[in-house]
Amino acid sequence: MIATSSEPLAAGAEPMPTGESLWAKARKRFFRHKLAVLGLVVLTVLVLMAVLAPLIERYSPIDLDLGSMSQAPSAAHWLGTDTTGRDVWSRIVHAGRVSLSVGLVAVSISTFIGVLIGGISGYAAGKVDMALMRFTDIVMAFPSLVMIITIASVLGPSIYNTMLVIGILTWPGIARLVRGQFLSFREQQFVLAARSIGVTPFQIMVRHLFPNVVGTVTVAATFGMANAILQEASLSFLGLGVQAPTPSWGNMLQDAQSHAILEGTPWLWIAPGLMIALAVLSINFIGDGLRDALDPRSVH
């Protein structure tokens, strides 16, 4: 989905300085993207809901209340109650904490690994590059959800394993992106100049090369976060991710697999499903806006 031109920015292609910083321009481009702004607003609301969950919950998200099982939405229970009498609204806001943080941590892990492997591969070139890229090809050869399910079942289901598994299996995209950029930069004059005055390779990568890929990586990581949330939902839906009683949007849907619940108590599954879609959609919109803002050379 992310197409980036492989040519390095030609010298002299920089527009004339207009007194506006690059960031100010990027910000302007981002806020011109209406859907991205909408996504940002929705995501902010979702994040606030998650952060303030203990304040806006109306009942405990975990304690059972067998006196009020499977109730339809009402003034007392805005989104109804589940089969053990727990308030769905309270579970939704708490699940937001879990699902959003799993997404964030997972994408941080995959971005870190991706930048590291891609950076070393692109800067070192030659045999190191060859070896690392073959390794990347091998990791990419597995359908990611299939491998996520397999490894999650080996490690055992838990919220931390979910973060870890999604993180360690979804880095190849970013690695390839960073490697491509580093390869094209490494022969350029600013790198030669740095090398000739004795700057260490590590310093060159961190100080001179990395700042050039921050935009591209941010865009990829944003789309990566949307994907990570979907993968957490799938894993928890299968019962291999976040475990009850801790709610996540995915494991709330797991309870609705029986036709009785699907038919009789639709509020139990419609609400968490819509929350996943809403969160992922708004992050994807933000990603699209960031691409316009930070990566204007890309074609899409």
Add this chain to the structure above:
Amino acid sequence: MTTYILRRLLVSIPILLGITVIVFFVASKMPGDAVLAMISTETPQAEDLIKLRRGQLGLDLPLYVQYGRWLWQLLQGNLGYSFQTGESVIDILLARIPATLQLMGTALLIAIVLGVAMGVVSALKQYSRTDYTFTFLGFAGISIPDFFLGMVLVYLLAIQWPLFPTSGISTAGEPYSLVDNLRHLALPALALGLVRTATFMRYTRTSVLEVMNNDYVRTARAKGLSEWLVVVRHILRNALIPVVTVIGLTLPVLFGGSVIIEMIFQWPGIGLMFIGAVTARDSPVIMGYVLFSAVMVQASNLLTDMAYSFLDPRIRYD
């Protein structure tokens, strides 16, 4: 062309070997092994028996020796035996692959036909309301979990308006009929296919926009061809070549998606088998499925590359 295919095949070999190493390593970390599945710990002298069997099966050998033996078996087409039923994994896979291929194939077809059609319309009417609507729908498509879409479809089209059956591949107890099979196929294939439509739409739109402004398209219009002919013969022919690569990109996600969709709809394919094996910790079956899916992805990448070089003679690889 031949050298390209040969070289491409050679590159796949180390990748396939790497895949087997990873699959073997992951499986060796799985709790339980063939012996524990065969011998109950309650049997008298269970420990001695287990030790004996382990020795016979070579499970006490170093890991790399075990890998070598396993790979040798693999090359002879032996994927091991299920811990649960004792059946050969390759037989279980072969029996269930047709169902999965039918589901994935139909889903892919839905995604391609719908995605390409929407992409072409979007590009031809760039910046129109239709274009924006389709773009929005595309974003919604990639954001909705396929299993949630599956649940919505079941709720609407199988429960509220019972047009389609809720699960299975055919009505139990009735002789096979194609109509019955297709009715069962409709909802899972839609759930799996609709959410992948967006990818094809975006690629088609970009590609058509690029081709549209070429001189030969202007020439075709100038010589008075109807708009339909211009679009079909001159624009689409060239614009659809890059879209071929999207098929290769879609296959891995289709594998992941089919696992969950087969579970929701109790579709008796390899995805449902895989989830059953994961729950039962039946590692030979799990390995068999993971290996099969990875090899299929490799094969599809290879085919995509070949199709691409065949369709676009401008591309030379040597």
